[in-house]
Amino acid sequence: MSLEAEKTGGAPVSAGLPERKKVSRVVSAKTSVPQRVVEIWRSRELLGHLISSSIKVKYKNSALGLVWSMVNPAMTLLIYWFVFGVVLHNAIPNFVIYLFSGLLFFNFFQTGVQMATGTIVDNAGLVKKVAFPREILCLAAVGTSAVFLFFQAIVMVLFLAVLQYAPDWGLLWMLIPVFLGTALFSSALGIALGAINVYLRDMKHLIDVVLTAWFWGTPIVYSFASTIYPHLVRHGLTWVYMLNPMNPIVLTTQRVIYAHPIVHLTSAGAPIMQLLPNWGWSTYLWMDLGVIGASVVLVWIALAIFGRLEGNFAETL
Amino acid sequence: MNSGVAVSVEDVSKRFRLYHDRGTSLKERLVKRGKTRYEDLWALQNVSFEVGEGETVGIIGHNGSGKSTLLKSICGVLQPSDGQIVVNGTIAGLLELGAGFQHELSGRDNIYLNGSMLGLTKKEIDDIFDEIVAFAELEKFIDNQVKFYSSGMYVRLGFAVAVNVNPDVLVIDEVLAVGDERFQRKCLNRIREFQDQGKTIIFVSHAAAQVRAICNRAVVLDQGKVITISNPGEAIRVFRDSLLAVEDRVKPKPAEGNAAAEHTADQGSQRSVRIEQVRLNGSIPGVQPNVKTGDAMKIEVDYHATDAVEGVAFTFELFLGDGSDEPVLMMRSSSDAQGMVFDLDQGHNTANITLPTWPITDGSFFLNVGIAARNEGMMFDWKEKAVSFETVYEGRSEGLLSLPYDISLREQ
Numbered sequence: 001m002s003l004e005a006e007k008t009g010g011a012p013v014s015a016g017l018p019e020r021k022k023v024s025r026v027v028s029a030k031t032s033v034p035q036r037v038v039e040i041w042r043s044r045e046l047l048g049h050l051i052s053s054s055i056k057v058k059y060k061n062s063a064l065g066l067v068w069s070m071v072n073p074a075m076t077l078l079i080y081w082f083v084f085g086v087v088l089h090n091a092i093p094n095f096v097i098y099l100f101s102g103l104l105f106f107n108f109f110q111t112g113v114q115m116a117t118g119t120i121v122d123n124a125g126l127v128k129k130v131a132f133p134r135e136i137l138c139l140a141a142v143g144t145s146a147v148f149l150f151f152q153a154i155v156m157v158l159f160l161a162v163l164q165y166a167p168d169w170g171l172l173w174m175l176i177p178v179f180l181g182t183a184l185f186s187s188a189l190g191i192a193l194g195a196i197n198v199y200l201r202d203m204k205h206l207i208d209v210v211l212t213a214w215f216w217g218t219p220i221v222y223s224f225a226s227t228i229y230p231h232l233v234r235h236g237l238t239w240v241y242m243l244n245p246m247n248p249i250v251l252t253t254q255r256v257i258y259a260h261p262i263v264h265l266t267s268a269g270a271p272i273m274q275l276l277p278n279w280g281w282s283t284y285l286w287m288d289l290g291v292i293g294a295s296v297v298l299v300w301i302a303l304a305i306f307g308r309l310e311g312n313f314a315e316t317l
Numbered sequence: 318m319n320s321g322v323a324v325s326v327e328d329v330s331k332r333f334r335l336y337h338d339r340g341t342s343l344k345e346r347l348v349k350r351g352k353t354r355y356e357d358l359w360a361l362q363n364v365s366f367e368v369g370e371g372e373t374v375g376i377i378g379h380n381g382s383g384k385s386t387l388l389k390s391i392c393g394v395l396q397p398s399d400g401q402i403v404v405n406g407t408i409a410g411l412l413e414l415g416a417g418f419q420h421e422l423s424g425r426d427n428i429y430l431n432g433s434m435l436g437l438t439k440k441e442i443d444d445i446f447d448e449i450v451a452f453a454e455l456e457k458f459i460d461n462q463v464k465f466y467s468s469g470m471y472v473r474l475g476f477a478v479a480v481n482v483n484p485d486v487l488v489i490d491e492v493l494a495v496g497d498e499r500f501q502r503k504c505l506n507r508i509r510e511f512q513d514q515g516k517t518i519i520f521v522s523h524a525a526a527q528v529r530a531i532c533n534r535a536v537v538l539d540q541g542k543v544i545t546i547s548n549p550g551e552a553i554r555v556f557r558d559s560l561l562a563v564e565d566r567v568k569p570k571p572a573e574g575n576a577a578a579e580h581t582a583d584q585g586s587q588r589s590v591r592i593e594q595v596r597l598n599g600s601i602p603g604v605q606p607n608v609k610t611g612d613a614m615k616i617e618v619d620y621h622a623t624d625a626v627e628g629v630a631f632t633f634e635l636f637l638g639d640g641s642d643e644p645v646l647m648m649r650s651s652s653d654a655q656g657m658v659f660d661l662d663q664g665h666n667t668a669n670i671t672l673p674t675w676p677i678t679d680g681s682f683f684l685n686v687g688i689a690a691r692n693e694g695m696m697f698d699w700k701e702k703a704v705s706f707e708t709v710y711e712g713r714s715e716g717l718l719s720l721p722y723d724i725s726l727r728e729q
Contacts, residue, residue: 027393027402046433053430057421060462129416131393131408132434311396314389315333 033303039133046132050140055147069151073107077159084221091265092223092275094258097165100156101257102220102250105182107152109246110211112145112183116190117197118204124317134313135306138194142186149179156257168259171281177288178252184295185245191302195309198316218246219254225261225274245294248287251276255284321405323486323517324368324391329400331361331386331541360386361397362541368486370405371515375528375549377556378538384521387538388412388490391519406485406517409435411476413490420464424455424474427463431478445481452503453477473500480507486517505531525553530643550644554701557687589626590661590688594619595703597684608675610710610719616670618686620661620698627660628691631668632699639681639705647682653691676718678710 031039040047059065077100085095092098116138120127123137160167197203219227224247232238241247254276255261261276335356360383368374378384389395391402392410417434418427428449432442450459453473463471480487489508508531511518522528528535528549535552537545539559545552596617600606608614618631630653638644652658659668683706687699712719 027390027396027404042436043433045438049430049433053419053422053426056426057419060421126417127394129394129413130434131410311398312334314395 031307033300033307036133036135036303036307040135040139043133043136047136047140047143050136051143051147054140054144058144066151069148070155073103073148073152074155077103077155080221092273093263093265094163094165096159097163098254098258098275099221100159101254102218104149104152104156104257105178105249105253106215106218106220106246108145108149109182109186109249110215111148112142112186113189113193114207114211115141115145116186117193117207119190120194120198120313121201121204121317128314128317134310135191135303138190138306139187141194142183142190145186146179146183160257166259167257168255171256171259174252174256174281174285174288177285177292178249178256181245181288181291181295182249184292184299185249188295188298188302191299192305195306195313198309198313214244214246217244218250220250223273223275224251225277229277242287245291248284248291252284252288255281321370322367322403323370323372323405324408324519325403326364326366326368326387326391327400327402329361329364329387329390329397329402330359331383331390331395332398333358333360360541361390363400364538364541364543365400366536366543366546368517368519370485370517371512372534373512373518373520373532375532375535375552376519376521376538377523377525377528377535377552379523379556379559381540382538383541384538385490386541388488388519388521392488404486407436407482408486408488409479409482409484410488411479411490412488413475416475418463418471418475421462423462424450424459424466427474428459428478431475432482435479435482435484437482441482445483449474449477449481452481452507469500476504480504480511484516486519487511488519490521525556529553550701557696557699557701589624590620590622590629590697592618592620592686592688592698592700592703593665595684595686595700597704597706600704600706606704606706607709608706610675610678610708610712611721612675614672614675616672616684616686616704618668618670618688619665620668620688621665622661622663625661625663626690626697629659629661629697630654630657630689630691631659631670632687632689633670634685636683636685637680638683644683651689653689658691674721675708676720677708678712678714678717678719679708681705681707 055066059068062068064071077096080099080103081096084090084099085092119137119141120134127134127137159165193203193207228241229238232241258276261274261278263273263275265271265273335358364383364387366374376384376387386395388410389412390397391404392408392412393404394410394412417431419430422430428446429439429442432445433439450456453470453476455470455474455477458466458470463474466474487508508518508520512531518531520528520531532549534546535549535556536543537552537556537559544559545555547555594602596602596619597606598608598612598615599617616633630651632651633649634646635648636644637647683702684704685699685701686703688697689695690697710719
């Protein structure tokens with residue numbers, strides 16, 4: 001094999017644009033998780049563009065456009081309120097607010113995971129032709145879901161204003177760890193499932209079922225404190241229930257926004273009901289920090305899974 | 318800046334698993350667990366080479382030789398099963414133009430999306446936005462949705478984004494065959510500019526002429542292995558030889574004891590027609606002939622046909638160049654295009670290609686000669702640089718050409 005140096009195409013002239021910082025990239029079978037994180041961080045602008053383009057595409061050619069992302073949750077909410085509050089005579093006062101505070105972050109989680117699961121397969125053309133860290137696609141799905149969360153939050157603020165209902169202002173900051181926890185947890189699930197779905201297309205259908213069950217396993221339409229909590233405490237099993245990271249998330253949001261652990265029911269005789277656990281704010285915070293910590297570990301594991309499966313994406317799709 | 322290594326391919330192998338009827342649903346997987354059969358296909362085997370900064374390297378090989386797999390691995394779309402590829406600097410791959418486009422979005426949005434996929438920040442894209450639009454010649458349509466673009470517009474936008482992001486390494490996969498001739502020339506010019514700026518280019522093509530015109534070096538792949546790395550002329554010769562070898566592989570072997578067996582294997586024993594020698598005006602091999610301007614030129618092609626073959630065409634290319642510069646193609650012709658098709662008898666024979674006059678006054682030239690089946694689908698044999706020659710001019714006119722002419726006065 002001769003490797004003689006040939007002439008190199010004339011004297012090199014310096015480039016017109018200013019020199020960019022040299023980055024060197026290694027393509028090999030195994031990329032470690034820290035390397036993956038670095039690659040993802042480098043592509044953060046792409047993440048932004050992917051999120052904004054997926055939002056634009058979603059509402060392109062529709063007259064109301066982004067308004068739909070607010071009309072939708074508002075309608076869902078009204079339906080739930082009608083079924084549980086009016087038809088089934090739920091006696092919880094301001095049930096819409098209770099419901100909404102629980103739905104808010106669960107919707108974020110559910111939509112994010114659902115979209116992330118299908119995103120690698122849906123973007124097969126991109127995955128086969130363009131090089132970029134593929135996890136970005138899953139993260140963009142979660143990011144898109146976060147944008148919807150933002151619009152739903154606007155709807156909720158409107159509801160609060162209309163019903164003249166005050167959240168617990170002093171604890172409002174706790175929505176930040178709640179958001180972080182949900183985002184990390186959704187990303188972890190989304191990244192892992194997105195990769196698995198390439199090989200097992202059933203995953204997308206399976207996850208829909210699982211998420212529906214998950215919804216009912218999370219105290220959103222019912223009260224945690226008045227239904228299962230006493231039983232769990234009696235058997236010392238509270239921790240089992242708390243293995244569902246969406247529980248601390250939903251409970252914290254309810255505590256912050258609904259703000260009243262004990263309520264006077266609207267039914268006759270006005271009995272008193274323990275709607276939310278009577279914990280101090282630090283208990284909620286510790287639980288949320290636990291979710292964040294666990295999610296960071298899960299993200300790590302998800303990236304490792306993704307890395308193992310990614311090598312054959314382009315061939316399998 | 319011209320000293321470093323831009324791309325280093327280190328012992329890269331890529332295995333594809335070809336599954337026979339592999340299920341993608343959970344049920345199928347469970348039912349067929351442990352029963353899926355597969356074959357391993359090594360698309361690349363222990364490929365190693367380096368591309369220096371500022372170099373333009375061509376990758377040639379026939380279909381299925383692993384070119385695209387290699388290119389995709391360099392771009393990072395595929396991961397090698399073994400070995401690694403180190404890319405120093407930003408890389409932009411023109412694997413498929415407009416691959417990352419969102420059809421529902423406008424051209425403007427797509428430039429930002431595509432640019433960020435190629436690793437640019439928003440500010441950097443802002444800076445080159447107008448350039449991209451101007452290069453793609455889409456000023457009027459930039460805010461239209463991409464789905465309304467014609468395929469030409471689509472591809473132009475894709476190319477414009479890729480070349481204007483100013484990557485350190487540009488990877489091009491046979492995309493120059495797009496657009497009209499004018500746009501193609503524009504693309505080629507842009508590639509030349511890249512070379513002048515000392516950028517690294519990796520270029521994959523079937524088109525030998527393009528590789529010869531653009532590249533400093535070429536890598537020839539065959540069945541996933543590097544068979545040579547050398548200057549383009551030599552590489553193309555090896556590539557053509559490998560093409561012949563492929564045809565040998567594909568063809569059924571003749572029965573043993575056949576006349577073909579007398580050739581040694583490395584000569585491609587199963588080829589039915591082989592060029593044995595090419596002479597120019599009766600030249601002796603090893604001695605460079607001279608051709609006098611104005612003389613007739615006779616190219617004698619000695620060949621051997623192991624069987625009688627029908628419908629054969631003779632092909633030749635005439636290049637200007639002594640090896641110090643890029644050779645310039647002066648003429649390429651295939652006899653079947655001129656209506657000359659031959660039936661060859663078995664055995665040794667000589668074909669005479671005669672040009673009545675050699676009009677050029679100066680320069681060194683060489684000839685590539687080939688024998689092909691009429692339909693061009695199969696090249697029986699090809700000799701790169703079959704004959705080199707110098708021109709001797711003894712006349713008295715100036716300029717490149719000396720054409721015979723006559724002058725007469727109109728009779729009164």
